[in-house]
Amino acid sequence: xxxxxxxxxxxxxxxxxxxxxxxxxxxxxxxxxxxxxxxxxxxxxxxxxxxxxxxxxxxxxxxxxxxxxxxxxxxxxxxxxxxxxxxxxxxxxxxxxxxxxxxxxxxxxxxxxxxxxxxxxxxxxxxxxxxxxxxxxxxxxxxxxxxxxxxxxxxxxxxxxxxxxxxxxxxxxxxxxxxxxxxxxxxxxxxxxxxxxxxxxxxxxxxxxxxxxxxxxxxxxxxxxxxxxxxxxxxxxxxxxxxxxxxxxxxxxxxxxxxxxxxxxxxxxxxxxxxxxxxxxxxxxxxxxxxxxxxxxxxxxxxxxxxxxxxxxxxxxxxxxxxxxxxxxxxxxxxxxxxxxxxxxxxxxxxxxxxxxxxxxxxxxxxxxxxxxxxxxxxxxxxxxxxxxxxxxxxx
Amino acid sequence: xxxxxxxxxxxxxxxxxxxxxxxxxxxxxxxxxxxxxxxxxxxxxxxxxxxxxxxxxxxxxxxxxxxxxxxxxxxxxxxxxxxxxxxxxxxxxxxxxxxxxxxxxxxxxxxxxxxxxxxxxxxxxxxxxxxxxxxxxxxxxxxxxxxxxxxxxxxxxxxxxxxxxxxxxxxxxxxxxxxxxxxxxxxxxxxxxxxxxxxxxxxxxxxxxxxxxxxxxxxxxxxxxxxxxxxxxxxxxxxxxxxxxxxxxxxxxxxxxxxxxxxxxxxxxxxxxxxxxxxxxxxxxxxxxxxxxxxxxxxxxxxxxxxxxxxxxxxxxxxxxxxxxxxxxxxxxxxxxxxx
Numbered sequence: 107x108x109x110x111x112x113x114x115x116x117x118x119x120x121x122x123x124x125x126x127x128x129x130x131x132x133x134x135x136x137x138x139x140x141x142x143x144x145x146x147x148x149x150x151x152x153x154x155x156x157x158x159x160x161x162x163x164x165x166x167x168x169x170x171x172x173x174x175x176x177x178x179x180x181x182x183x184x185x186x187x188x189x190x191x192x193x194x195x196x197x198x199x200x201x202x203x204x205x206x207x208x209x210x211x212x213x214x215x216x217x218x219x220x221x222x223x224x225x226x227x228x229x230x231x232x233x234x235x236x237x238x239x240x241x242x243x244x245x246x247x248x249x250x251x252x253x254x255x256x257x258x259x260x261x262x263x264x265x266x267x268x269x270x271x272x273x274x275x276x277x278x279x280x281x282x283x284x285x286x287x288x289x290x291x292x293x294x295x296x297x298x299x300x301x302x303x304x305x306x307x308x309x310x311x312x313x314x315x316x317x318x319x320x321x322x323x324x325x326x327x328x329x330x331x332x333x334x335x336x337x338x339x340x341x342x343x344x345x346x347x348x349x350x351x352x353x354x355x356x357x358x359x360x361x362x363x364x365x366x367x368x369x370x371x372x373x374x375x376x377x378x379x380x381x382x383x384x385x386x387x388x389x390x391x392x393x394x395x396x397x398x399x400x401x402x403x404x405x406x407x408x409x410x411x412x413x414x415x416x417x418x419x420x421x422x423x424x425x426x427x428x429x430x431x432x433x434x435x436x437x438x439x440x441x442x443x444x445x446x447x448x449x450x451x452x453x454x455x456x457x458x459x460x461x462x463x464x465x466x467x468x469x470x471x472x473x474x475x476x477x478x479x480x481x482x483x484x485x486x487x488x489x490x491x492x493x494x495x496x497x498x499x500x501x502x
Numbered sequence: 503x504x505x506x507x508x509x510x511x512x513x514x515x516x517x518x519x520x521x522x523x524x525x526x527x528x529x530x531x532x533x534x535x536x537x538x539x540x541x542x543x544x545x546x547x548x549x550x551x552x553x554x555x556x557x558x559x560x561x562x563x564x565x566x567x568x569x570x571x572x573x574x575x576x577x578x579x580x581x582x583x584x585x586x587x588x589x590x591x592x593x594x595x596x597x598x599x600x601x602x603x604x605x606x607x608x609x610x611x612x613x614x615x616x617x618x619x620x621x622x623x624x625x626x627x628x629x630x631x632x633x634x635x636x637x638x639x640x641x642x643x644x645x646x647x648x649x650x651x652x653x654x655x656x657x658x659x660x661x662x663x664x665x666x667x668x669x670x671x672x673x674x675x676x677x678x679x680x681x682x683x684x685x686x687x688x689x690x691x692x693x694x695x696x697x698x699x700x701x702x703x704x705x706x707x708x709x710x711x712x713x714x715x716x717x718x719x720x721x722x723x724x725x726x727x728x729x730x731x732x733x734x735x736x737x738x739x740x741x742x743x744x745x746x747x748x749x750x751x752x753x754x755x756x757x758x759x760x761x762x763x764x765x766x767x768x769x770x771x772x773x774x775x776x777x778x779x780x781x782x783x784x785x786x787x788x789x790x791x792x793x794x795x796x797x798x799x800x801x802x803x804x805x806x807x808x809x810x811x812x813x814x815x816x817x818x819x820x821x822x823x824x825x826x827x828x829x830x831x832x833x834x835x836x837x838x839x840x841x842x
Contacts, residue, residue, distance in 0.1 A: 160735040174661055361648065446680060455655065459655050463589050464661070
């Protein structure tokens with residue numbers, strides 16, 4: 107009778123392949139190995155087949171001369187530069203429109219989201235109409251609308267709208283004077299950097315003082331004064347080392363100065379107005395999520411409505427808003443690839459478009475482009491998650 | 503929509519390249535077994551490939567697709583068309599989404615060697631030119647210093663424009679669009695001073711303008727643009743079929759065989775004519791086709807002259823003269839090797 111009892115105790119000494127921990131580890135290892143094998147065979151198979159079909163592979167093309175022009179470039183670029191450089195030109199154009207779009211969409215979204223909850227009937231209705239209209243029209247149509255319906259009817263260069271003979275608006279873009287930096291301008295930059303540091307220190311000091319004594323300090327006005335005053339002082343001390351280059355009509359078009367091309371303007375307007383409508387709804391939901399008791403309590407303490415909104419409602423609403431904001435920022439960045447419809451030279455149009463077509467190396471080009479969007483999106487995600495952590499309710 | 507097709511095509515390349523193995527003769531066998539030719543054409547270019555309101559495709563490039571179908575199946579109607587933008591066209595061919603590409607595509611060294619493609623011949627000798635508004639007062643391309651140009655993305659046009667302005671030390675602004683319709687729209691809206699493309703296209707795009715008389719094509723031709731049908735590498739038999747379908751149309755014109763007299767020509771005593779019509783010589787066996795392959799092309803599509811006049815020549819709204827596209831013995835460049 108002792109034997110069966112021994113068997114009952116067996117699990118403790120069971121063979122190692124019967125242990126759950128071992129089995130779990132085994133199957134996970136097998137799965138990882140299988141995935142690696144599939145990935146490896148896909149990779150080698152692709153290479154083999156591309157070679158068999160006589161399609162060039164590898165990244166050697168990146169150093170070849172591109173030989174085509176690009177409408178807008180933030181870095182020095184012309185036809186003699188390489189395909190690799192077209193990648194950076196496209197990337198910077200994508201980042202430019204995404205960054206501007208995110209800033210503008212956030213601004214529009216917060217204003218409209220708060221406006222929709224406004225006690226003023228007209229303001230609330232205007233915000234509602236804006237949100238419901240722009241949220242429900244496909245983005246591509248909106249981009250086309252801004253490009254073809256709004257910007258193209260502008261006058262031709264020779265009939266440009268002129269603002270003080272320095273700013274010109276026509277259907278080729280908005281021409282503004284460009285700064286020309288002369289020797290000694292570096293001090294202005296240094297002064298500005300110093301001002302920024304000073305403002306940060308000032309803000310910290312002001313907060314500590316308020317927490318300690320309850321007295322407020324006019325941080326905003328002093329900061330503005332520092333940020334403008336210090337660089338201005340440096341500018342005057344160095345003998346105004348900057349001049350303006352004015353755009354002038356030469357031949358077919360304006361030359362000199364800086365230009366905001368209509369493609370950028372249309373894309374930026376469409377992206378920020380479209381995404382702004384979604385952000386407005388996120389803001390509204392965030393504010394509504396804060397219990398009304400909070401508002402009443404703030405009023406009871408004697409806070410004015412503006413201060414209540416800024417110091418009581420918004421900080422609590424942010425907890426709800428930020429995760430939604432993250433996905434809207436990601437959407438906006440990814441939607442910027444619709445640029446190709448109106449000829450804005452973003453990464454997809456330049457690199458995954460012309461460069462892909464001229465070199466024919468679809469696999470490499472598409473892989474690089476996908477990697478870029480993935481990197482941008484993950485960076486935004488990581489940043490917003492960090493910000494979300496910081497803003498989460500700290501229970502005291 | 504366009505972007506989605508493009509993405510699908512690219513994904514298809516990635517996928518098929520990863521999963522299938524290329525086989526010699528695969529395309530030709532696949533075409534025969536499915537019973538039609540899948541032909542890549544433009545998204546709409548009058549005279550070369552455009553669809554009417556009933557979805558019937560016509561044009562000089564379309565006629566090459568139809569000639570191939572006539573040669574393979576004896577029926578020029580056995581073609582299905584895939585409209586492609588300039589950017590999508592090579593990917594579609596590489597992935598096997600289409601069997602052949604007949605879409606005013608310029609033959610260049612890069613495309614012939616590093617894209618895994620083969621050009622089967624030249625069905626139109628073209629060159630790049632400029633379309634400008636008449637009221638701009640420009641008479642020559644050299645006066646276009648500093649001008650903005652509307653271009654279609656992914657074309658040799660983009661490269662030629664850059665070369666031309668670099669060589670002449672002039673400045674320019676390129677504005678690139680996916681489709682040729684978009685370039686026309688932007689040109690009409692005044693976004694650019696000039697539209698640049700192959701000259702044949704400029705004539706076709708000009709008649710799409712609301713007021714064609716307001717624009718003119720400048721006399722300069724700044725590049726060589728031999729346009730022709732393309733197939734993927736790896737199926738030499740299919741390559742031969744496409745190449746000789748074009749040559750059959752040219753030979754037929756040279757020998758005076760057309761869709762009207764092809765049946766009467768069967769009685770001809772001329773050995774050259776008899777060889778084209780498959781009555782003598784190697785007939786269709788070398789190509790793996792029916793003996794009447796060339797006769798079927800002529801019956802179903804016509805010879806090169808007929809296709810040219812009907813689509814882009816005097817019988818069409820484009821009214822383009824034969825010029826370089828006349829036969830070699832009439833002062834042009836069109837020259838087909840003999841069928842014997």
